[in-house]
Amino acid sequence: MSFNRSAHNEWATLAPFGTDVRYFEKCDSTNTLAVDAGNKGEKGPTWFVAGQQTAGRGRRGNTWKSYDQNLYSSYLFRPNVALSELAGLPFIVSLAVRDTFIALGCDSKDVHCKWPNDVLIDEKKANGILIETSAASGQLSEFVVIGIGLNLNGYPKDNEYPATSVSQQLSSKIDVASAFKVLSHVLDIRLSKWTPSDISMVTAEWSKSAWGIGTRRLIKTTNESFNGTIVRLESDGGLLVHLDNGTEKCLYAGDIFSTIPAG
Numbered sequence: 001m002s003f004n005r006s007a008h009n010e011w012a013t014l015a016p017f018g019t020d021v022r023y024f025e026k027c028d029s030t031n032t033l034a035v036d037a038g039n040k041g042e043k044g045p046t047w048f049v050a051g052q053q054t055a056g057r058g059r060r061g062n063t064w065k066s067y068d069q070n071l072y073s074s075y076l077f078r079p080n081v082a083l084s085e086l087a088g089l090p091f092i093v094s095l096a097v098r099d100t101f102i103a104l105g106c107d108s109k110d111v112h113c114k115w116p117n118d119v120l121i122d123e124k125k126a127n128g129i130l131i132e133t134s135a136a137s138g139q140l141s142e143f144v145v146i147g148i149g150l151n152l153n154g155y156p157k158d159n160e161y162p163a164t165s166v167s168q169q170l171s172s173k174i175d176v177a178s179a180f181k182v183l184s185h186v187l188d189i190r191l192s193k194w195t196p197s198d199i200s201m202v203t204a205e206w207s208k209s210a211w212g213i214g215t216r217r218l219i220k221t222t223n224e225s226f227n228g229t230i231v232r233l234e235s236d237g238g239l240l241v242h243l244d245n246g247t248e249k250c251l252y253a254g255d256i257f258s259t260i261p262a263g
């Protein structure tokens with residue numbers, strides 16, 4: 001892990017007032033750093049940002065590879081809400097990522113939110129979000145870490161779901177610090193408006209730019225894979241799907257794929 005004081009001072013000016021920023025040229029994972037800091041009692045709000053991750057972590061145990069000039073960041077904070085009230089967070093963070101891509105120059109018509117927390121540009125995955133929490137008493141979240149990776153200038157070519165970068169879409173290099181500045185501010189604004197006990201406003205806004213509603217898709221959960229038509233995002237964050245066998249299912253975890261294998 002390499003910590004650079006002058007880079008740290010420079011990055012500290014980018015986030016909203018009152019938010020600390022720790023910048024590392026290289027670390028294993030900014031989420032791991034943030035979770036460790038949370039476990040040691042750091043209050044936050046604090047951003048952990050890295051130029052490169054050697055052990056980036058993705059959802060469902062996947063690894064998150066490092067590419068030069070992408071953003072690797074994790075936000076540690078203590079929202080003091082029940083674990084059951086965190087359901088809206090993935091949608092708030094996805095909307096903040098969407099805001100960021102649009103602020104960087106992407107056409108809003110091309111930027112869609114894919115359940116549960118991906119943002120697509122031109123139908124391709126351009127980010128990753130990994131939210132981790134600790135529960136002190138099993139009821140209240142002691143701290144929350146929001147990990148956000150943005151494909152600014154690099155992206156995997158061998159992803160199970162096709163990927164892209166902002167740079168690829170706009171045909172110009174993206175400045176990582178500028179992108180972080182936008183992201184940290186839009187997330188701050190969105191979190192300040194968050195009402196954990198009622199996320200219907202957030203799910204309604206997310207639904208307006210949702211990808212795949214009304215279309216038949218392949219859905220994978222931890223235990224099963226099935227085809228179904230995506231009906232809507234429910235006001236509690238669940239995804240209602242109409243299965244090919246005529247039944248309906250509300251999903252709270254899983255992944256959606258655009259292609260349905262023949263047969």
Ligand code: BTN
Nearest residue numbers: 029031056057058059128147149
């Ligand atoms: C996904 O699988 O789509 C989520 C990927 C999340 C990656 C980000 S990069 C910054 C933070 N640190 C990590 O190790 N993971 C998250």
